[in-house]
Amino acid sequence: MGTLTHLDRLEAESIHILRETVAEAARPVMLYSIGKDSAVMLHLAKKAFYPAPLPFPLLHVDTQWKFRDMYALRDKVAAEPGVELIVHTNPEAAERGINPFDHGPLHTDLWKTQGLRQALDAGGFDAAFGGARRDEEKSRAKERIFSFRTAQHRWDPKRQRPELWSLYNVRTAPGESMRVFPLSNWTELDVWQYILAQGIEVVPLYLAAPRATVERDGLILMIDDDRFRLDDGEVPALRSIRFRTLGCYPLSGGVESEADTIEKVVQEMLLATTSERQGRVIDRDGGDGSMEKKKQEGYF
Amino acid sequence: MARLDSEQDLIASDIGAYLARHRDKKLLRFITCGSVDDGKSTLIGRLLYDTRQIFDDQMASLEADSKRVGTQGKQVDFALLVDGLAAEREQGITIDVAYRFFATQSRKFIVADTPGHEQYTRNMVTGASTADAAVLLVDARKGVLTQTRRHSFLAQLVGVRHVLLAVNKMDLVDHDQDAFDAIVAEYRLVAEATGVGQWSAIPVSGLSGDNVAARSEAMAWYQGPCLLEWLEAVPVDAASEAERPFAMPVQWVNRPNHEFRGFAGQISAGTVRPGDEVRILPSGRKTSVARIVTSDGNLSEAVAGQSVTLTLAQEVDCSRGDVIAAADSPPQAADQFEASLVWFDEEPLVPGRGYWIKLGTQTATATVQPPKYQINVNSLEHLAAPTLELNAIGVAEILCDRDLVFEPYAREGAAPNRVLGGFILIDKSSNATVAAGMLHFALRRASNIHRQHLDVSRETHARLKGQKPAVLWFTGLSGAGKSTIANLVEKKLAARGRHTFLLDGDNVRHGLNKDLGFTEADRIENIRRVGEVARLMADAGLVVLTAFISPFRAEREMVRAMMPPGEFVEIFVDTPLADAEARDTKGLYAKARAGELANFTGIDSPYEAPEAPDIRIDTAAMSADAAAEAIIAALESR
Numbered sequence: 001m002g003t004l005t006h007l008d009r010l011e012a013e014s015i016h017i018l019r020e021t022v023a024e025a026a027r028p029v030m031l032y033s034i035g036k037d038s039a040v041m042l043h044l045a046k047k048a049f050y051p052a053p054l055p056f057p058l059l060h061v062d063t064q065w066k067f068r069d070m071y072a073l074r075d076k077v078a079a080e081p082g083v084e085l086i087v088h089t090n091p092e093a094a095e096r097g098i099n100p101f102d103h104g105p106l107h108t109d110l111w112k113t114q115g116l117r118q119a120l121d122a123g124g125f126d127a128a129f130g131g132a133r134r135d136e137e138k139s140r141a142k143e144r145i146f147s148f149r150t151a152q153h154r155w156d157p158k159r160q161r162p163e164l165w166s167l168y169n170v171r172t173a174p175g176e177s178m179r180v181f182p183l184s185n186w187t188e189l190d191v192w193q194y195i196l197a198q199g200i201e202v203v204p205l206y207l208a209a210p211r212a213t214v215e216r217d218g219l220i221l222m223i224d225d226d227r228f229r230l231d232d233g234e235v236p237a238l239r240s241i242r243f244r245t246l247g248c249y250p251l252s253g254g255v256e257s258e259a260d261t262i263e264k265v266v267q268e269m270l271l272a273t274t275s276e277r278q279g280r281v282i283d284r285d286g287g288d289g290s291m292e293k294k295k296q297e298g299y300f
Numbered sequence: 301m302a303r304l305d306s307e308q309d310l311i312a313s314d315i316g317a318y319l320a321r322h323r324d325k326k327l328l329r330f331i332t333c334g335s336v337d338d339g340k341s342t343l344i345g346r347l348l349y350d351t352r353q354i355f356d357d358q359m360a361s362l363e364a365d366s367k368r369v370g371t372q373g374k375q376v377d378f379a380l381l382v383d384g385l386a387a388e389r390e391q392g393i394t395i396d397v398a399y400r401f402f403a404t405q406s407r408k409f410i411v412a413d414t415p416g417h418e419q420y421t422r423n424m425v426t427g428a429s430t431a432d433a434a435v436l437l438v439d440a441r442k443g444v445l446t447q448t449r450r451h452s453f454l455a456q457l458v459g460v461r462h463v464l465l466a467v468n469k470m471d472l473v474d475h476d477q478d479a480f481d482a483i484v485a486e487y488r489l490v491a492e493a494t495g496v497g498q499w500s501a502i503p504v505s506g507l508s509g510d511n512v513a514a515r516s517e518a519m520a521w522y523q524g525p526c527l528l529e530w531l532e533a534v535p536v537d538a539a540s541e542a543e544r545p546f547a548m549p550v551q552w553v554n555r556p557n558h559e560f561r562g563f564a565g566q567i568s569a570g571t572v573r574p575g576d577e578v579r580i581l582p583s584g585r586k587t588s589v590a591r592i593v594t595s596d597g598n599l600s601e602a603v604a605g606q607s608v609t610l611t612l613a614q615e616v617d618c619s620r621g622d623v624i625a626a627a628d629s630p631p632q633a634a635d636q637f638e639a640s641l642v643w644f645d646e647e648p649l650v651p652g653r654g655y656w657i658k659l660g661t662q663t664a665t666a667t668v669q670p671p672k673y674q675i676n677v678n679s680l681e682h683l684a685a686p687t688l689e690l691n692a693i694g695v696a697e698i699l700c701d702r703d704l705v706f707e708p709y710a711r712e713g714a715a716p717n718r719v720l721g722g723f724i725l726i727d728k729s730s731n732a733t734v735a736a737g738m739l740h741f742a743l744r745r746a747s748n749i750h751r752q753h754l755d756v757s758r759e760t761h762a763r764l765k766g767q768k769p770a771v772l773w774f775t776g777l778s779g780a781g782k783s784t785i786a787n788l789v790e791k792k793l794a795a796r797g798r799h800t801f802l803l804d805g806d807n808v809r810h811g812l813n814k815d816l817g818f819t820e821a822d823r824i825e826n827i828r829r830v831g832e833v834a835r836l837m838a839d840a841g842l843v844v845l846t847a848f849i850s851p852f853r854a855e856r857e858m859v860r861a862m863m864p865p866g867e868f869v870e871i872f873v874d875t876p877l878a879d880a881e882a883r884d885t886k887g888l889y890a891k892a893r894a895g896e897l898a899n900f901t902g903i904d905s906p907y908e909a910p911e912a913p914d915i916r917i918d919t920a921a922m923s924a925d926a927a928a929e930a931i932i933a934a935l936e937s938r
Contacts, residue, residue: 003542004605006327006408015607016566019551023620023661048564048607050595052556134399141398160396161733162422162644164429165722166566167658171731185410187401193323267315271308
C-alpha cells in the first residue's frame with residue numbers, strides 16, 4: 001500500500017471525528033436529511049463502528065414537503081438492521097398548516113429551524129452530526145468541525161473553540177450542545193467520487209429523467225404531488241431535469257440535464273458555470289449573509 | 301491557463317479518465333498568513349478564480365458586491381470571495397480561520413486562511429497545526445514587518461516545515477527586481493532568527509494574477525516557479541509517517557457482543573500488519589495484532605493516517621486513551637513535562653489551577669507551573685512572566701495527575717509528532733479551549749520519586765476508628781456562617797463518638813499558609829494545601845471539616861479529585877451577599893467597600909457558587925443548629 005490519496009485521508013478524518021464524538025458525548029444523534037451528503041455520512045458511520053450497529057439514532061426533521069422519492073429512500077434506510085430512525089414534525093407548524101406556498105421564509109423557520117430545536121431538546125441530544133461542508137457557502141467556511149451551540153442552540157462565530165491538530169474539545173454544560181460536521185473538508189466532487197467508488201445509494205432525483213415541471217421566478221420546479229398550486233395560466237411541462245440539492249420540493253429548483261448516470265452528473269458539474277446552492281431558495285431569503293443569520297438562530 | 305483548460309477538455313471528452321486521475325490525487329494543506337493589508341484574501345480569491353473554483357453566479361454577485369462595498373474601484377475585489385461573515389465584510393477584516401478548497405491536475409489543496417491581527421495569533425496557530433506548508437505574504441512596498449517575523453516564528457513553533465515568502469503587490473513597485481531582492485535579503489535574517497529552515501520567495505501580484513497560477517510576463521527576470529507550481533511540488537508531511545514505528549491511540553472500544561472486542565483508532569505513525577508484536581501503553585503489556593477489521597473485509601496492512609479497528613491476540617486491558625504501539629520501540633509515558641504553551645483565552649493562565657489536558661485520546665487533569673519565561677514573538681526575547689495572557693506564548697512545566705503516553709512534538713528534520721506531542725488545555729468550569737501546547741520532554745523527577753507503599757492502609761485506619769472517612773467541605777461567602785455551622789456539626793459528631801478535625805480558614809492562614817496572600821494564585825495554593833492536608837487526615841480515617849470561602853469552582857473540583865469517589869462532600873452555605881454584608885461580623889465588608897481590602901470575595905473578586913453541591917444550606921430559611929442537624933442527617937444516610 002502506498003501513501004493515502006486525498007479520498008482515503010478524508011474518509012479516515014471523518015471516521016476519526018465520528019468516533020471521537022461517540023467516545024466523548026453523552027447522547028449523540030445523526031441528522032439525516034436523505035440527501036447525498038447524508039448518504040455519505042451514514043456510510044462513513046457504518047464503517048466507523050463496524051461490526052457494531054450504529055451507536056446513535058438517526059433524526060429526520062420532516063417538513064412534510066420533501067420529494068416522494070426521498071421518503072421512499074428514508075423508509076428503506078430505516079428498515080435496515082441496526083438503524084434507528086426518529087422522525088420529528090413540528091406540531092405547531094402542522095396545526096397552523098404552514099406550507100411553502102403561503103408562508104415563504106416562515107415555512108423554513110417553523111418546520112426546519114424550530115422543528116430541529118424541538119427534536120434536539122426532546123431527545124436530550126448533546127451532539128448532533130450534520131452533513132454540511134465548508135465548500136458550500138461562505139459562512140460555512142469559517143465554521144468549526146465541532147460547532148458549539150448555546151442552550152438556546154445559537155451559533156456565535158466569535159465564541160467558537162479553536163481546533164488544533166485532530167484534537168476536539170467536546171465538553172458541554174447541561175443544555176449546551178455540539179453540532180458536528182464530519183464532512184467539513186469534503187468538496188462536492190469528493191462526495192460524488194466517494195459515492196461512485198463505494199456504490200452508495202442516493203435518491204434517484206440526482207439523475208436526470210423526464211419530470212412534470214413549471215418554471216417560476218427563474219427556477220424549474222417539479223410537480224411532485226397534487227398539493228402543488230399552479231398559478232393562473234401555468235401549464236406543467238415535461239422536462240428532463242435533475243436536482244443538485246434536495247429539500248422541500250416546492251423550494252428546490254432543478255436543472256435541465258440529460259445526465260442519467262453519476263459519471264455524467266459529475267461531468268456536468270465540473271463543466272458547470274453555476275454553483276451548487278444556486279437552486280436553493282432558502283439561502284437567499286433575507287438577503288446577503290442570510291445563512292450566517294439562520295445559523296445564529298439555530299439552523300444547521 | 302493552458303493546463304487548466306486541458307483539464308476541462310479531458311472532463312468533456314473522457315470523464316472516466318478524469319475521475320481516475322482525480323481519485324489518485326494527493327492532499328496538501330497549507331496556511332496563508334500576512335498582516336491586515338498585505339492582500340491575502342485577494343491572493344486566495346485569485347487562486348480560486350484561476351483554478352476555476354468560482355462559478356458564474358458567484359462571479360456575478362462578486363461583481364455586484366465589488367461595486368457596492370469593494371475597495372478596488374471598478375475592478376473586481378477578489379477579497380470579497382473569502383471574507384465570509386457579514387461582520388467582517390462591514391469592517392473589512394477577517395476575524396477567523398476560513399478553509400478553502402481547490403485542485404489542480406496533480407493535487408488537491410485545503411487552504412487555511414488566517415488573519416494577521418495581533419489579537420488573533422490563536423487563529424494562525426490553529427491553521428498552522430494541520431499545515432504542511434505556509435505562504436507568508438509581505439507587501440512589496442512595505443517589506444518585512446514585525447508581523448512577518450511573528451508569522452515565521454509561529455510557523456516554526458508549530459512545525460510547519462516549508463515556508464514560502466510571497467512578495468505581493470509587485471505591480472505597485474513597477475515589478476522591480478531590486479525591490480524584491482532587498483526584501484528577500486531582509487527576510488533571510490528573519491528566517492535565521494526564527495529558525496525557519498526551508499524557504500523560498502516568489503514575487504507575485506494577487507490583483508493581476510502575476511506569478512500566481514502562471515509565470516509573469518511583467519517579471520521576466522524571475523526564473524523560479526509560480527505560486528501554484530511551488531504548491532504542487534512541496535513534499536507532503538503525511539507521506540513520511542508510514543516509515544516510523546507503529547503507534548495508534550485508542551479512540552473507542554468496539555464491543556458489540558461477547559465474541560468481538562476491537563480497538564478503534566487512527567494510526568498516528570507507522571504501518572501495522574496482523575501478527576505484529578505490540579505493547580499497550582502506559583501499562584506496557586505485550587501482545588500481538590490478530591486482525592485489522594473493516595466493513596470491506598480484513599486488511600493485510602494499514603498505514604499512518606488510516607482509521608482502523610484492530611483485534612488483539614490476547615485478552616489484555618486496553619481502553620480509550622491507551623496507545624497500541626510497536627513492541628520494540630514504544631513511546632514513553634510520564635506525568636510531568638516541559639512544554640511550549642500558546643494562551644487562547646481572555647482569562648489568563650492561573651498557575652496551580654487544574655485544567656483538563658487532552659493529548660491524543662487521553663484526558664487528565666493538569667496544572668501549569670508559573671512560566672519559566674514568555675517569548676516576545678516580535679523580538680524573540682525571553683521575558684519573565686508570572687502568567688500567560690491572551691495570545692501569549694511561553695514555556696512552562698506541566699504536572700498531570702496520571703501518566704500520559706507522549707512523544708516530543710518537534711523532530712529534527714522531520715514532520716512534528718502532532719498526535720502524541722500536541723495537546724490542548726480546557727477550562728474546567730467554562731469548558732473553553734484555553735491553550736494549545738507542544739511537549740518538549742518529560743521531567744526526570746517524576747520517574748525518580750516513587751510512592752512509598754504503606755503497610756497500614758487507609759482502610760485499616762478507618763476500620764480501627766469504626767467510621768467512614770469524609771471531607772465535609774463548607775464553601776460560601778465571608779460571613780455566611782461556614783465556621784459556625786461547621787463547629788456545630790463537629791460538636792454533634794464528637795458527641796456521637798466520631799473522630800473529627802476542623803480546618804478553619806483563618807486558623808490555617810496563621811500557620812501553614814501564612815506565606816500566602818489573597819491574589820488569585822495565592823488563593824488557589826491556599827486551597828491546594830488545605831486539600832492535601834484534608835486528604836492526609838482522611839487517609840488517617842478522620843472525618844475532616846473545612847471552612848474556607850473557596851470561591852472558585854475549579855479548585856473545589858481539584859480537591860474533590862484528590863479524594864476517593866464519594867468522600868468529598870461539598871456543602872454550600874448559601875447566604876445572599878446583601879445578608880452577609882449586613883451581618884458583617886468581622887467588619888471586613890465595610891473595609892472592602894472603603895477600598896482598604898483588595899480582592900475581597902463578593903466585592904471585587906467573584907464567588908462561583910456550586911452548580912450541584914452535595915448539600916445546600918439556605919441560611920435564610922434555617923437556623924445554624926437546624927443546618928447542622930440537616931448535615932448530620934444527610935451524612936448518616938450516605
